[in-house]
Amino acid sequence: MVKYFDGLDAVAAALAHPGRRQAIGLLGAGPASSSHLARALGIGLPAMHKHLGLLTGAGLIESTKVGRVVTHRLRPEPLRRYGSWLAERSAFWNAQLDALAGAFAGDRKGVGDDPEKAGVLE
Amino acid sequence: MNALELSRLVPAPVQQVWSAWTTPAGLARWWWHTWRGVGYDVDARPGGEYCIEAAEQGIGVRGTFRVVEPPHRLVFSWIWYDLVDGRPVEQPADEVEVRFVAEDDRTRVLLRHTGPWTGPEAADDYRQGWTFVLDALTAQVAVAGRD
Numbered sequence: 001m002v003k004y005f006d007g008l009d010a011v012a013a014a015l016a017h018p019g020r021r022q023a024i025g026l027l028g029a030g031p032a033s034s035s036h037l038a039r040a041l042g043i044g045l046p047a048m049h050k051h052l053g054l055l056t057g058a059g060l061i062e063s064t065k066v067g068r069v070v071t072h073r074l075r076p077e078p079l080r081r082y083g084s085w086l087a088e089r090s091a092f093w094n095a096q097l098d099a100l101a102g103a104f105a106g107d108r109k110g111v112g113d114d115p116e117k118a119g120v121l122e
Numbered sequence: 123m124n125a126l127e128l129s130r131l132v133p134a135p136v137q138q139v140w141s142a143w144t145t146p147a148g149l150a151r152w153w154w155h156t157w158r159g160v161g162y163d164v165d166a167r168p169g170g171e172y173c174i175e176a177a178e179q180g181i182g183v184r185g186t187f188r189v190v191e192p193p194h195r196l197v198f199s200w201i202w203y204d205l206v207d208g209r210p211v212e213q214p215a216d217e218v219e220v221r222f223v224a225e226d227d228r229t230r231v232l233l234r235h236t237g238p239w240t241g242p243e244a245a246d247d248y249r250q251g252w253t254f255v256l257d258a259l260t261a262q263v264a265v266a267g268r269d
Contacts, residue, residue, distance in 0.1 A: 021251065024254075085237075089126050093126065097233065100139070101133065103142065104132055104134035107134065
């Protein structure tokens with residue numbers, strides 16, 4: 001598979017799952033063990049390991065083993081890079097659409113035709 | 123998430139806004155229109171290509187039209203490039219969909235920009251991933267105490 005933008009495709013795929021987002025949210029508060037995360041998500045350890053594998057592959061977590069306990073720690077850098085990718089495109093298109101609306105605003109006489117400011121649709 | 127979605131209400135009828143996206147003269151009215159020397163090539167047919175290049179600024183974008191349904195829908199590939207020593211250095215192809223919906227004598231422009239990564243997860247899951255990232259980054263910035 002073609003690597004895109006330093007693995008942002010893996011980050012996007014990792015975040016496209018509610019359980020994995022929940023795990024990242026929990027790890028934002030501090031490191032946690034696999035079993036702690038599994039309990040919080042309400043899933044078994046095998047399923048948790050699958051999710052952890054995807055998060056590790058995306059560079060979103062780092063894991064250390066002490067004795068029999070594996071502890072996972074969040075790496076926020078991929079989130080920032082992904083956020084930057086989205087923010088850059090959002091800024092670009094907002095500027096473009098402002099220009100598009102502005103090109104026609106001058107054509108109209110009269111009041112009350114302000115182009116509506118757009119946001120990101122969810 | 124996988125896609126970015128924005129909308130704008132443009133004060134012109136659908137046909138005019140369609141032309142603004144699909145003809146060189148139309149694009150020149152708004153796409154990098156404050157820069158000199160921007161070149162506009164557009165062949166708005168399925169399989170047709172477009173290229174908008176700002177040589178002085180060293181950037182351009184090009185691609186191929188996948189869907190052309192006048193005057194309501196355009197889908198095209200999106201390849202951004204930087205000019206390095208006059209040669210294009212391209213980024214991977216994204217995809218853009220633009221829809222034009224009449225609202226009285228104005229046009230609602232709906233734009234969706236999709237990253238090249240697509241997975242088996244539904245588009246909605248990707249969208250929630252985007253919201254999650256935004257919220258997380260906003261929280262971090264708030265904690266750091268700087269804008």
